[in-house]
Amino acid sequence: MTFASIFRPFSAPNSPFRQISGAFVILALLASCSSFQLNPPTVPPSPADRAQVIDDRQIVALVATRSAADSLQTKAEARGFVTREVVPLERLGLRMLSFDIPQPLDGAGAITLLESLEPGATAGVNHAYRLTQIEEQAGNRFDYASRMIGWTAGACRAHGPIGMLDTGIDEGALQPSGAEVTERSFVRGGDVPEQHGTDVAMLLVDPDRLRDVTLYSAAVVGQTSAGREEAGVDAILEALDWMASNGVRVVNVSLAGPYNKILDRGIDRAAALGLTIVASVGNDGASASPRYPAAFNNVIGVTAVDASEAIYRNAVRGDHVDLAAPGVDVLVTAQDGQRFVTGTSVAAPFVTSRIAADPSLQSGGTLATIRNMLRGQAKDLGPAGFDGTYGAGLVQAPAACL
Structure with a gap:
């Protein structure tokens, strides 16, 4: 995906x-x-x-x-x-x-x-702004993602609510996780798709990684009469305001698009209120221009790698890439069976969950503190040191709760 x-x-x-x-x-x-x-x-x-x-x-x-x-x-x-x-x-x-x-x-x-x-x-x-679409395929491949980043010893408690800006979700599909889910739509007319948001939500509330999760899901992506799935800046800003009003400290965003100065100011304000925004860098390819909000200075940009730690072929590159996470053929278990999903949208939830699982990051740490800690603990990939393909490297699971 x-x-x-x-x-x-x-x-x-x-x-x-x-x-x-x-x-x-x-x-x-x-x-x-x-x-x-x-x-x-x-x-x-x-x-x-x-x-x-x-x-x-x-x-x-x-x-x-x-x-x-x-x-x-x-x-x-x-x-x-x-x-x-x-x-x-x-x-x-x-x-x-x-x-x-x-x-x-x-x-x-x-x-x-x-x-x-x-x-x-x-x-x-x-x-x-459009979804960083998820490729899907059926199969019985090994579930490598959690083990790859060291998240294998059990679930961590979520230290505070998690926010998500995406499509709508199928709340029934999330019930087995035990998460407490609150959903609100900010879509102005048209149908509200659910598949993309449901897949992302299932990664965020996966009980093998996080327990005691409270998820605030903001549906900002609607389907236009022309069949396009997209979100406007107005819906995104309203959703961020809702997140801030409910005490959300970390927000997962699997949307990307061009620079917008209104979004710039809105996210700057959200960051000043203590929201840490984690965004997928986009699937437009290595030669694409930076996609936003991931490319903003006050957003953590996440790219995707496969089980061999190779970069996802369609991931956007650039100095705004902070971290890499599993995002190629990642297993999602749904009510209708299992499937494997791919895309930078798949990678971002691993970083969001990592932040939510760490009390030192979720309860008052500044964005600079969070970014520096995550970068400092990352496993270096590609050329030595920080680079525009993998950022600081592969995110690592928290050690404290394990």
Whole structure:
């Protein structure tokens, strides 16, 4: 399996997600982060990235206060924008506004105008993120993943709730794990797929690795009328706000897509609140540009390797890769039998579980502390030292609970 990108699941080579055809702009002002600096993409966005949006006649704005939101709404409507919705993101300290763009403005013109209307506001399109799709096949191969990273002596207790941004899930499939699951959908219309999210969730709550798990599952990926599975920045930010409101400290994200400055600011705010976000780097291949959110500085990016510790052939490379984890032909046991799944989406849950299992990481450690500890304990792969293929190397199971 392989999940798509921001904000669709990363797609596998045999089932690539199509480009998103809409446009969405977000305006953001973070009062509590007045010194916030946007992290420009490491490579310029491609024309394909610029076209990868939810709705090309929609623009979204983020501001920090209710008064700023009221002011922006009034000024924008006076310029011909039509308000679609205003959503308070209370825990993130933001207000998100969505508008229809008036003719003859395009997305770029709408961004410029909205940012000029309210001091400190940030505008950007509502990029679509796709799942890092998962390849599946049946078989009776040996279940190597836990043993490979040293997680063989028994399950660790989860020290705090785990969050997940993905498709919907089949809660019945998770019942044998004993996990306490809370699910909420942030999809705006359309069907909500379940397979991808269910596979990822089953890896996160696997009772052979973790016990006493509380999982908050945010469905952000919906299926469009064109048959595409994708998530918008607006859904992702609402889901992160929900996670923060419920005391979630570590969040698994198997989505990838282009750089988006609204997502940049939202994740920066989530990180400032203590959320550690673990994201799959994407399945677009070695020559692809960095995919986000994995490429953000305040996100832990995870790539996939096989049982021989070789890199997954479709994994994205780059200096933003922090760690590697099993992600090729990993066994998933479901109600309808066993199957093997592949993709960087499969690898990320092993790192998320590793963080959740360690009380020193889950209960107050900073992102820098968590990243440095995980990197320091990783098994070096490939060229000696840190590299853009494997990062610091293969994640290792926690020793404390074993």
